[in-house]
Amino acid sequence: MQEYLENIISLLQDIKGNGTFVVSGTKNLMVPGLRIDGFGEVSFPLEVNQIQSIINVSHKAPFGKGSKTIYDDSVRNVWEIDADSISFHNPEWLPFLNTIVNQAKKGLGFEKQNVVQTNLYKLLIYESGSFFLPHKDSEKEKGMFGTLVIGLPSKHTGGELKVSFDNRTQIVDFSEAYTTYKLPYTAFFADCEHEIKPVTSGYRICLVYNLVNTNSNLQIKSPKFSLQQNKISDILHSSKEEFKELPKAILLGHEYTPANFSLTNLKNHDKPRAEALLHAAEKAGYYAQLALVTYYQNGQLEADYDYYDSYRRYNHEPEGDGTMGEVYEEYTYVEHWNGNNPGLGNLSIEKKDVIADLNLGEGEPTEKEEEGFTGNAGMTIEYWYHYGAIVLWPKSKHISILKNRPVENKLEWLDYYIKKSHVPNSEYIYAIRELLLGFSEPNFDIGRRDTLDFSILATAICFTDDKIIVNKLNNNLSKIFDNINTESWCSLLKQYSFTLFKEVFVAVKNSNNLYKIEHLIHILRKMTQEKGELSPALKKQIEYIPNYISTDDIHNVTDSYLHYKDNAIGRIEVAIRLIQDILQLSTFKSKDITWTEITTKKITKSLSRKYLNKVILKALLNSKNKTPLFYSIKEVCLQELLHKTKEKPQPPINWTRKVPNSKRNSKVWEMLSPFLSSPVDSVYEYRANQQLRQEMENVIKSVTIDLKTQTITKGRPYTLKITKTQKEYEKLLKYWHEDKMLLEQLKKTY
Secondary structure, three states, X not given: OOHHHHHHHHHHHOOOOOOOOEEEEEEEOOOOOEEEOOOEEOOOOEOHHHHHHHHOOOEEOOEEEOXXXXXXXXXXXXXXXXXXXXXXXXXXXXXXXXXXXXXXXXXXXXXXXXXXXXXXXXXXXXXXXXXXXXXXXXXXXXXXXXXEEEEEOEOEEEOOXXXXXXXXXXXXOOHHHHHOOEEEEEEEEOOOEEEEOOEEEEOEEEEEEEEEEOXXXXXXXXXXXXXXXXXXXXXXXXXXXXXXXXXXXXXXEEEOOHHHOOOOOOOOOHHHHHHHHHHHHHHOOEEEEEEEEEEEEEEEEEOOOOOOOHHHHHHOOOOOOOEEEEEEEEEEEEEEEEOOOOOOOOEEOOHHHEEOOXXXXXXXXXXXEEEOOEOOEOXXXXXXXXXXXXXXXXXXXXXXXXXXXXXXXXXXXXXXXXXXXXXXXXXXXXXXHHHHHHHOOOOOOOOOHHHOOOHHHHHHHHHHOOHHHHHHHHHHHHHOHHXXXXXXXXXXXXXXXXHHHHHHHHHHHOOOOHHHHHHHHHHHHHHHHHOOOOOHHHHHHHHOHHHHOOOHHHOOOOOOEEEEOOEEEEHHHHHHHHHHHHHXXXXXXXXXXXXXXXXXXXXXXXXXXXXXXXXXXXXXXXXXXXXXHHHHHHHHHHHHHHHHOOOOOOOXXXXXXXXXOOOOOXXXXXXXXXXXXXXXXXXXXXXXXXXXXXXXXXXXXXXOOOEEEEEEOOOOOOEEEEEEOOHHHHHHHHHHHHHHHHHHHHHOOO
């Protein structure tokens, strides 16, 4: 480890918080008015007969193992009663509980103004021989940072609570409080390893509460550490060249789970040390942020197996006490950034760039998961160590580091700089320009384009007010054209000119993409709404509308959807909006007969039933713009509907059905030909084995024909019943009625 890194670790160790990892004490006896469903009110002190009756309404306590809940007396042997079966009826109990919480807060390092909520979790009963092996508490609810245990007065021996953290251990014994008529309590952070030693006599009974920080805006007050902070800042300032293409991560003292990781919830010495690092880094010209450094291992599961347990052997389940043997895979990454700037996303980091006074992977992991046999592979186990850390990198190296980050991360930083840009700072202006130039590179990877919003890119282009940058971006702007919202494009076109984005519009026209073309037309419509007098450039763009919709893609409407920015947008919906926008824009071309004729031909070039009925007619019926284009398109649609409804479909005169003109499966159709040609036969029974019946049924389903099939299971072999239908006639009749209705509706539009 480099000398400067060792100096930072040494300085951090001199920074101490005002709390410890576990706190305990006693209070004068307060009768809580405790009532248990199925039992009634509990009297104090608890006597043996009463305790045994309470056990009758309790159940064995499980323990968590990954996502599983396991009952195993060899790991945990205790009775429990759930919180929803417990109530307190002494009005003085809550104020009494609050005094315990305040003392626990002080001992753990929380200031008085921090709001800590106590949520009852369980009532636990340890009888003689009961215990709980070493473990860490899981996060049972959001914001949970620790556990509070209050002992109830019951005579017992043993059952000591052993709490360990950071090579320190403290023993808490509730048994002594009984002799002095006191209520003992203890509180500790959730990531502390702890165990309950076996109870040797009597009953150890306690209430267990989750400690939850409910106000993330109120933080733990840090001690003064200006001396160490200044020294760390000096070290960082003189060590910028040590940073290459990756940041450094300085580990704090505790492990954290992702669900409860924030600056507010840092524990013990971590809070002041984190604050010292953040301030020192800022002073030295660094970006610094709180994040989780996760060290992951995957390897061989080593465990003791009960070879006589047939169930577990059959299901390939290990005993649950496995450890890591040979390591197959390991890596380190940074995630769960928590701070004022965007961070660097899910970032792989080298071990050499992690600064700590421990070796990664020492001790018990924060999370682990065992996996049984898979095929011929042996059992494996996975470890996750989640270390709280401050990740930092020099601002001078920021752009070079950001160039290798995902697109979404770059967009986050661009947004960050734009929001900061109201503060006069050349650093922000330089960063915005450099990021924009990065988006102009020919090999620019747009990543998961459908889910990304690039509108901030347009905002940044307006901010720089630089035509050279626009010219460099043009090629890539066409790729993400419809990922920039309408308002942002309008801002760009108002600040610059249509001419500057000519390449973008040409690329959109040639894209044969309904979504891009609709977006362009919608931008033009929006700009006409915002301007009183249209500019010559905008008039020219409206003139080009027939060229923009020359693509066949606008007629190719289906019921398919595009998942765009987490919304499912149907092609039919987009096509309707396109026609409606064009109708509205046509108000500016009402005297241009040629434009109207050409646009009408482009829109009505291909009138499939779905396109006519679900797109054009719907757009016309909902349009408020009764322009020459509206009436021109309406006339084409009227003639089409008149033609379609001229003759009402008639039912078939007999049961004759046309033999499909199919070269495939000719033997099947040759067999069915007499039946299909018969004017009187409506049912054909084909008795054959399953393979032949299935072949016949598949052939019938492969074509459009008025036949339905049914398997008759009477007799052997079964019979495939083939019945002639009038499906085609019924479909045509339904279409005729729909077209007739649309025709009448269209006639009423003026």
